[in-house]
């Protein structure tokens with residue numbers, strides 16, 4: 001077995017495992033959690049992508065997703081947000097002292113620039129290695145959906161739009177909707193992808209939708225956004241996603257949730273709606 005279990009818990013009649021494995025995509029150990037509902041299966045899969053500074057543990061301990069996952073019979077997979085390891089002046093895993101670049105801030109792209117390119121390959125990790133591993137090691141039906149928060153919302157949207165053959169549905173909480181037009185995204189894309197803004201556009205959810213990516217693949221995209229989120233205006237910009245969806249004729253349910261902030265208190269309040277949204281599209 002390529003996956004090594006480090007902790008196991010029973011929750012809502014299912015089994016939650018913390019796991020680690022040596023990743024071929026990142027060339028580092030990677031960690032993740034996997035919830036498998038009780039019963040025989042096989043089960044469809046929901047992949048969750050977390051935000052800046054997160055490991056697999058933030059969603060696992062704070063989102064409160066497993067009651068709904070058990071009810072709907074869904075496996076939930078939550079990977080770490082980047083490769084990790086000691087930064088050994090060019091010989092280890094690169095890092096940056098800022099919270100929004102480097103380890104904990106992989107942005108779900110394959111970096112092309114030094115010093116990030118050797119290990120920061122989170123798009124390949126999620127869309128190729130992780131999916132293959134989960135289907136090989138767990139009782140899955142072979143169909144899956146994707147969701148995430150903030151940087152992970154950007155990841156969910158862009159990976160779904162770039163790989164519509166892999167996912168039945170996509171949703172997000174407070175996603176970075178257009179990383180080419182916000183400070184978090186501009187900083188990360190300059191570092192990981194270089195100066196060519198045409199390359200950036202290929203990893204920008206609003207611009208992908210405008211360009212007609214995955215046209216017809218998703219009947220609806222569910223996005224929840226708190227209107228008291230401190231990152232709303234400068235970083236997240238859901239109005240750009242709305243405008244892109246209107247232009248392209250992409251179904252989008254964007255719910256502005258009054259009073260909610262950027263924290264997992266917001267996500268735990270609406271996560272059951274997202275699990276139900278995906279479960280309805282994963283049936284059959």
Ligand SMILES: N[C@@H](CCC(=O)N[C@@H](CSC=O)C(=O)NCC(=O)O)C(=O)O
Pocket residue numbers: 050051052053054058062099149150151152262263264
């Ligand atoms: N300024 C904070 C920023 C970190 C933060 O808010 N991280 C969010 C995701 S933000 C976008 O991707 C998060 O999910 N945090 C983990 C949690 O458990 O809440 C800082 O300095 O850390």
